[in-house]
Amino acid sequence: MMVGSDKQKALQIYVPLVVYTLLLLFPFYWMGVVSFKPTSDIFTLDLNPFWVQRFTFENYQYLFENTEFISWMWNTMLIAVVSTALSIFCSICIGYALARLKFPGSDFMGIGIFLVYLVPPTLLFIPMAEVIGALNLFNTHWALILTYPTQLIPFASWLLMGYFLTIPKEIEESALMDGCSRIQILIRIVLPLSVPGILSATIFCFTLCWNEFLYALIFMSSGDMKTIPVGTVSDLIKADTLFWGSLMASALLGSVPVAFIYSFFVKYYVSGLTASAVKG
Amino acid sequence: MEKLNDNQPTSISGETTEKGMTRRQVIKTGAAAAGAVALSGGFPYISSAQNKTLNIVRGTYFIPGAQEIAKQQAEEFGKQAGVKVNADFLNWTDLNTKIGAGIQAGGIDVIELWPVQNHLYANNLVDMTEEAEEVAARGGGFEEYVLNSGHVNGRYLGIPHGNNAGTIAYRISAFEKAGVKHADKGGMDMTWDEYFAVAKECKKMGMPFGQSLGHSLGDPIGFCYPYMWASGALEVGDDGKTILFNTPTFEYALNKFVQAWKDGYDETGTSWDDSSNNRAYLSGKIASTFNGASIYYASKRRDDGGKLMNDTHHMLMPKGTAGRYHEFGTQTMGILNNSENIDVAKEYLKWWFQPENFDKWWRVQEGYQLHHVKNLANDPMWKDDPKMGIFKEIPKYGRLRGFAGNPNEKASLAASKYIVVDTFAKAVQSGDAKDALEWGERQLKRIYR
Numbered sequence: 001m002m003v004g005s006d007k008q009k010a011l012q013i014y015v016p017l018v019v020y021t022l023l024l025l026f027p028f029y030w031m032g033v034v035s036f037k038p039t040s041d042i043f044t045l046d047l048n049p050f051w052v053q054r055f056t057f058e059n060y061q062y063l064f065e066n067t068e069f070i071s072w073m074w075n076t077m078l079i080a081v082v083s084t085a086l087s088i089f090c091s092i093c094i095g096y097a098l099a100r101l102k103f104p105g106s107d108f109m110g111i112g113i114f115l116v117y118l119v120p121p122t123l124l125f126i127p128m129a130e131v132i133g134a135l136n137l138f139n140t141h142w143a144l145i146l147t148y149p150t151q152l153i154p155f156a157s158w159l160l161m162g163y164f165l166t167i168p169k170e171i172e173e174s175a176l177m178d179g180c181s182r183i184q185i186l187i188r189i190v191l192p193l194s195v196p197g198i199l200s201a202t203i204f205c206f207t208l209c210w211n212e213f214l215y216a217l218i219f220m221s222s223g224d225m226k227t228i229p230v231g232t233v234s235d236l237i238k239a240d241t242l243f244w245g246s247l248m249a250s251a252l253l254g255s256v257p258v259a260f261i262y263s264f265f266v267k268y269y270v271s272g273l274t275a276s277a278v279k280g
Numbered sequence: 281m282e283k284l285n286d287n288q289p290t291s292i293s294g295e296t297t298e299k300g301m302t303r304r305q306v307i308k309t310g311a312a313a314a315g316a317v318a319l320s321g322g323f324p325y326i327s328s329a330q331n332k333t334l335n336i337v338r339g340t341y342f343i344p345g346a347q348e349i350a351k352q353q354a355e356e357f358g359k360q361a362g363v364k365v366n367a368d369f370l371n372w373t374d375l376n377t378k379i380g381a382g383i384q385a386g387g388i389d390v391i392e393l394w395p396v397q398n399h400l401y402a403n404n405l406v407d408m409t410e411e412a413e414e415v416a417a418r419g420g421g422f423e424e425y426v427l428n429s430g431h432v433n434g435r436y437l438g439i440p441h442g443n444n445a446g447t448i449a450y451r452i453s454a455f456e457k458a459g460v461k462h463a464d465k466g467g468m469d470m471t472w473d474e475y476f477a478v479a480k481e482c483k484k485m486g487m488p489f490g491q492s493l494g495h496s497l498g499d500p501i502g503f504c505y506p507y508m509w510a511s512g513a514l515e516v517g518d519d520g521k522t523i524l525f526n527t528p529t530f531e532y533a534l535n536k537f538v539q540a541w542k543d544g545y546d547e548t549g550t551s552w553d554d555s556s557n558n559r560a561y562l563s564g565k566i567a568s569t570f571n572g573a574s575i576y577y578a579s580k581r582r583d584d585g586g587k588l589m590n591d592t593h594h595m596l597m598p599k600g601t602a603g604r605y606h607e608f609g610t611q612t613m614g615i616l617n618n619s620e621n622i623d624v625a626k627e628y629l630k631w632w633f634q635p636e637n638f639d640k641w642w643r644v645q646e647g648y649q650l651h652h653v654k655n656l657a658n659d660p661m662w663k664d665d666p667k668m669g670i671f672k673e674i675p676k677y678g679r680l681r682g683f684a685g686n687p688n689e690k691a692s693l694a695a696s697k698y699i700v701v702d703t704f705a706k707a708v709q710s711g712d713a714k715d716a717l718e719w720g721e722r723q724l725k726r727i728y729r
Contacts, residue, residue, distance in 0.1 A: 044564075
């Protein structure tokens with residue numbers, strides 16, 4: 001019966017979906033609620049913790065007036081955008097070369113690049129710090145712009161290599177017959193067909209840069225040169241005293257750009273990630 | 281003129297003249313030195329201030345004024361010396377990572393070191409014995425805890441500047457309801473048994489005691505080590521090798537703690553960090569906890585008409601069968617020996633430790649940062665708030681991790697692995713103090729062998 005199947009559909013699809021959505025959105029809701037409460041209300045258990053009784057902007061005011069949040073936001077954005085652009089450019093070149101150009105050791109290099117991705121960044125921060133120190137780049141944007149791609153390129157190249165392999169070779173061969181060079185094929189044929197893959201790699205890179213903490217702490221943690229993750233922790237946690245309201249305000253504002261990007265490109269992101277999952 | 285720095289490129293020591301400088305060269309060198317002094321704003325040992333950047337890394341301060349003053353003072357020094365100064369304040373837990381990278385790759389000149397870190401990084405720090413002794417002499421001598429913890433094998437690898445200490449904070453009203461007399465006066469002289477008895481009464485009233493037994497830097501270690509020492513146990517003896525941890529007296533005391541945990545404590549404390557007890561106390565969930573003065577400081581700034589502030593007081597750690605102890609040693613301001621600006625860094629520290637600079641920074645903390653020199657024990661600041669007065673007594677009972685041995689890298693390793701803290705946590709979770717002690721003893725033996 002129609003009514004029965006609607007109920008069943010609601011139970012099987014919408015109820016779990018609503019529960020899951022609420023679970024996912026709850027941290028954002030909590031950040032929002034706490035960020036609009038005065039400090040004394042945050043610590044008062046008599047009040048309903050899930051609602052704002054006395055609305056205030058004082059936590060946001062503290063964040064903007066007593067910290068360098070605008071600079072943190074700018075630093076994070078600049079570094080994430082430039083690192084991502086650099087990584088994607090390199091990854092497209094590497095991924096295409098490994099997918100299409102047969103040269104001695106190309107298979108081994110493909111595996112090698114993936115293995116590099118498996119090396120934990122925490123093992124590399126000391127040698128990386130030596131390089132950055134030798135180049136005199138501490139506390140400059142370049143310190144992170146140059147180091148983040150070392151973590152991003154291996155995975156993005158591997159992802160894009162898989163995506164490029166799903167594009168039928170025949171299209172490229174036809175273009176070759178028509179007189180296109182490899183560069184022209186890449187720019188005019190492969191890249192337009194690979195937009196979902198490139199977008200998913202871009203989102204992956206951007207998110208990783210945006211949230212990265214360890215390298216940002218070591219290479220760039222002075223004054224107004226902090227990124228949002230480092231600035232939030234170092235300026236809003238004072239010994240054992242946490243500025244909960246401002247911490248939540250910073251976390252909320254810091255997650256907006258990533259959430260914004262995801263919401264627009266999530267369709268491409270999923271299709272990019274799953275493109276090379278099946279043969280076809 | 282004193283030669284401060286082996287790296288100093290334009291030293292004008294007598295040695296150079298002996299190597300055959302002509303009179304003209306001496307005059308030229310003298311003129312260059314005078315120029316350097318002029319450029320460096322009256323800091324004679326800074327060889328040349330031009331293009332120099334001094335990088336200072338310190339921990340954050342929960343009293344905003346302390347951090348603000350430290351930052352302003354660093355900028356002021358920069359102006360006077362003609363150098364660029366970066367002063368960074370990092371979350372405590374991130375300091376070790378930053379120091380590790382700084383040792384390996386440079387980029388840090390002056391670093392604020394927590395107790396024991398001067399032992400941990402001994403090979404990477406500049407000897408500052410002469411400067412430290414100057415500070416001590418000017419302040420009427422270092423306090424005893426500084427003498428015990430501030431040096432490494434007889435040398436000061438940084439200038440000690442005291443430390444923030446923790447003690448017992450409690451709600452006067454809850455203690456009074458539990459039958460404690462003169463709770464409003466503070467400074468009660470309790471034994472651990474008496475303290476646990478109050479905890480039991482308070483928990484019956486719905487307001488237990490709270491204690492973090494998790495893996496965080498301050499409160500768990502600050503509580504567990506003194507309880508261990510007061511119960512007649514040591515992680516290691518004074519030979520630095522013999523483990524004196526699993527003693528009958530400590531087993532007896534740990535069993536008492538296990539019972540007290542059930543009867544009088546918030547049992548979620550095994551997962552707490554340093555901020556959890558602050559949050560629990562300020563929200564009225566617990567009646568007492570071990571903490572720095574940050575709880576009281578936060579209560580003073582609440583918009584509740586002074587209710588919580590008036591209801592909060594402090595007392596020293598309770599006594600055990602072996603006495604009263606606090607886990608306490610001095611912090612030091614050190615210089616990494618791979619710094620390219622050792623001369624500037626030394627000048628900065630000498631300047632910052634002048635009373636007109638240091639005392640201003642110290643006083644704004646209202647007793648949270650305990651004094652390093654004896655003269656400050658009688659500072660008028662201590663009379664400003666009677667509820668902070670008890671903090672002045674803490675140095676008398678201060679011992680550092682590793683006691684009765686040296687606070688060396690092994691003691692630091694044992695603390696960083698939270699062996700003593702985990703022994704407490706295992707005991708309260710399993711209820712088997714003997715088994716927990718045997719586990720702790722095995723772990724300590726691996727480190728101190």
